[in-house]
Amino acid sequence: MIRFFFDGRPIEAYPGESVAAALRAAGILALRRSPREGSPRGSFCWMGLCQECTVVADGVRRPACRLEVAGGMVVSSGAVP
C-alpha cells in the first residue's frame, strides 16, 4: 500500500490507483468547494473532462481522476494557487 495525504489526513491506496478512487474508497466524496457558492464538488466523468475533481497535488492543480497516487504526495482541496 501507498500512503499519501489529503488535507492533512493520511490515506492508504493501492499502487496504480487514481487519487480520486483512493479518496472515494476512504469515504471522501467532496474533493473541493465551488468558488462561487462553496458547494461540495466531486468526481463526475472519471476521465479528465469535467474538472469537477480538481485538487492541488504537491502544489499543482490536477484532476484527481487522472492522477496516480504516489507515496508521500500532499493533496489539498483548498484554494488553487
Ligand code: FES
Ligand atoms: S471526474 Fe471529471 S475530470 Fe475528474
